[in-house]
Amino acid sequence: MARESNTSDLPGLEVLYPAAFPDEDLLALVHDLAVEPNVLSLVLDQSGAIIGHVAFTPCTIQGDRQPLALLGPLAIHPDWQKQGWGGALVREGLARLRKQGVAGVLVLGDPAYYGRFGFVAQANLFPPHPLPKEWASAWQSLALGDEKLGGGQLKVPKVWDDPKLWAE
Ligand SMILES: CC(C)(COP(=O)(O)OP(=O)(O)OC[C@H]1O[C@@H](n2cnc3c(N)ncnc32)[C@H](O)[C@@H]1OP(=O)(O)O)[C@@H](O)C(=O)NCCC(=O)NCCS
Secondary structure (H helix, E strand, O other): OEEEOOHHHHHHHHHHHHHHOOOOOOHHHHHHHHHOOOOEEEEEEEOOEEEEEEEEEEEEEOOOOOOEEEEEEEEEOHHHOOOOHHHHHHHHHHHHHHHHOOOEEEEEOOHHHHHHHOOEEOOOEEOOOOOOHHHHHHEEEEEOOOOOOOOEEEEOOHHHOOHHHHOO
């Protein structure tokens, strides 16, 4: 079952991320997010082993107060992939954010995966750093309530304000 993570999960995350992302080093980001205030960070714990993780970072549009969240990173251990765990983790996070009154979630990821949760391409809410052209359709949003999401420039905490996280 999904539960909120704490810093004692870091050793488990240090095993999970290189296994799920063999070509990408996300551990610095994962460490930074673990100490960033107000991040919703959920793990799937199977008898003490961390087999899945997702983080949602609070953010807003420049000059706007509508509470939003940025989804990422998301990882399921390869031994546990394609069994519904990723979907369960994302849906649990979205449900918790909806309860907190968060208006919408942004993600940079494969539309073929995130489309199943209702994410759609986002053209008028700009990511913190310009994306490579071929990633345009990977920038997506999902409104969690009735309120339409505003447009403008997304403002993220420092942990996400790194151009390398938004480029190849
Ligand atoms: C992507 C990931 C989180 C999905 O978790 P999961 O538990 O394997 O996924 P689920 O079991 O909930 O869903 C499986 C479905 O997602 C699809 N899927 C899995 N990974 C996908 C991907 N990277 N892109 C598109 N679709 C994907 C599967 O084909 C399957 O489709 P189906 O339901 O039509 O058969 C997981 O595979 C993973 O950690 N991958 C490596 C890291 C990664 O790419 N993270 C995502 C960053 S955007």
